[in-house]
Amino acid sequence: MDLLSLHLFENEAVLKSTFTDCPDVIFRSFLIGNKTKALLIYTEGLANIEEIDKHVLSPLMQQETTRLPDIQTILEQKLSVSKVKPFTDTKHAVQEISSGNPVMLIDQQLEGITIGLAKWEKRAIEEPIAESVVRGPRDGFTETISVNISLLRRKIKSPNLKMKSLVVGRYSQTQIVYMYIEGIVDPHLLDEVHNRLNRIDIDGVLESGYIEEFIEDDPYSPFPQILNTERPDVAASSLLEGRVVILVDGTPFVLIAPTTLYSLFQASEDYYQRFMIGTLIRWLRYIFLLIALLLPSTYVAILTYHQEMLPTTLLLSMAKSREQVPFPALIEAVIMEITFEAIREAGIRLPKQIGSAISIVGALVIGQAAVSSGLVSAPMVMVVAFTGVASFSIPRYNASTAIRMLRFPMIVAAGTLGLLGIMLGILAIIVHLNTIRSFGVPYLSPMAPMKGEEMKDVLIRAPWWSIKKRPRLTGYSNTNRQPERQKPNPLKGTE
């Protein structure tokens, strides 16, 4: 603790030496009431200069009294700024200046004042790109943590919405806030989140992905154990289920913990559309999940080992299309899958204008030319294309990458041991999924360990009036979500 000294010039010297070669930190000295020396320090571009001029500098400089002003009167009478705070420590001053808040020091005072007039250019609230919906709120998180907090507060207005803040990153000094609803969240979970976040010691945090890798349970799993979202409504619904939301300054992606496998395959819109279509789409997604994982490997297994499973006509047409193909099915599948992944990756990274060119190249050259030249069979192109479509139907990007990764070992297993290999692969995945946990919650819950009541949010999307309980493992301290007998009925209220 380096306390402020009574003499302004000493304080000034300390701060100036801290901020040498930082021309963006401005030291503005002025006199209060023509007599007392004062110093205003702010960072250019991060402070709202007009407001400072209007509400800080002009009232103080135009003060007539020659009496030595004390901090309390300045705070109470002179500064017409809502967010002001006295401090006594130079380190604190350095931190405030770096994060944009102007700092005022006054001669013969042991305290300084931070003025909450930080302001910088921020992105407006836009529709999230990665999770778009047909029906549902269109606001998305931004890069500014205060905006993100306010977005969540707009959804959950209860004073029970609590948050704790900490700073991570020795150089980046990134603000991290975790939010929860008191009375719903499990206190043990909260302790765990707190401890894991506090253990992080890193030089800089630029995205919530950094935090995610530091606090997840099983770092060697291909499956994401912490959900990320750009949507305030998804974060709010997780809060209501007793989960903890972790916001990181500087990124629109917030983390949600704990996470189960099934929540990776749920889109927010499932809950906004009517429940029947929600259920159907959910099942469509499960089927597509299996297709994305297993279709190429099953194709390889059947072509290599189990031709008898195909009806004769189908087998003949496949054999005909494969006549000229020089590769065994396994190699063909691996080559095509890698090609597809490459096109996909190129499409993401390229500027939008060129992106369409890639799809033309992909479709024409790889689709058409490869088949007509006889290097790849047409059914294989279909299989790969369908697999690609299926993997796009998984709503969470990090879940679909897990499936994409696992597809390759499955193809190899199928190429070496046929359906047996696929089965062993599936078993290995099931075993692995059963071993991992996310903040103490089994990853496959509520399927295994089985919770009959909660299965209705997994197998179907139950209508809202029937989801009476919160998930037990996250919200057990306050399980009741809504009272019984809310099923709509036109006769209600008339009896």
Add this chain to the structure above:
Amino acid sequence: MLERGKISALQMAFMMNPTILATGLLLVPAITAKTAKQDLWLSPIWASFIGFMIVFVAYRLHRLYPKETMFEYSEQILGKIPGKIVGVILVFYYFHVTGIIVREYGEFVSGTFLHQTPMVVIFSTMIIVSSMAVYGGLEVIGRCSEMIVPVLLVLYLVIFVMLLKDLDTKNFFPMLENGLGSSLKGSVVLQSWFSEFILVSFFFPYLRDQDKGMKWGMISVFSVMFYMVLTNVMSLLLFGKLTASLTYPVMVAARYISIADFLAHLESIVMALWVAGTFIKITVFYYVLVLGTAQWLKLTDFRTIVLPIGFLLILFGIWSAPNLQVLSHFLSTTAAFYLLSIQVGFPVILLIIALIKKKRQQMKGSITG
């Protein structure tokens, strides 16, 4: 305690189903048909009595020593040195039996699907996946079975339904041609399968709801019996007298399935499903072996010996029999007595001694008190 995880009684019931059925479904119809002829569907019902009895015995032993498995309480019941000797017999017994199961699996896969693949590859791929589950502990095995087994049980019923049109009920008759004797004789081999229910005694101490252990143990015996009867009925009505001469009647039955002239020859899929069941079976035996060895050696953690034992299991799989004929002969003759003596004889003797000991203590207590 070595195992910190807890499972529910329901999970245990799910675990036990494929543990008995996986190899049973393949071999049982043919083996019982040899002696029971057209009454083979009765044999599982007789054999299931052994199952009910053994669950009861295991539960009584569990009530006497609620926190211990057989490896631990045999030392308490028999004394230190005889208990250790029983322990070593059990460890080697489970090595042998698990080796046989691994071999049955390997023989089946290489005999029907992967003719060219070396047996060691088939063994070791399965052992690797199983060891992942064993490494995760009882909780992981319980959860895996909870996910896999219901699906398998339902799909097995679907197979039966799809075969309905090919079934010929005339094959039932003449019913009880030779009285009950032949079906009883046929049940002897089956009893060895049902006696495997002694495995529940290794899970009882780790149940979350201990009072339901007996109930769910009995329910799983019943469901195993139901599925065995179903299998035997299916192969009897489909193949009649031929059943006895087939090695894997269920697999042959799967070839009869044809849906809409498009989905035919589903035996590969049936094989894949069966592999899932066998996975549970091998994992359960493997886990009991690892847990038992660790308890016998008084280790502090069983995870260190998972991989070495897995390696030994591959070897035991190779050593257990020179070929399928010898294995099948062993299973349908000697094995019944071998398995029954250890899986039924041992626990019954243990229970009797334990009860006598308890009586004596009570009498002593009443004399001194």
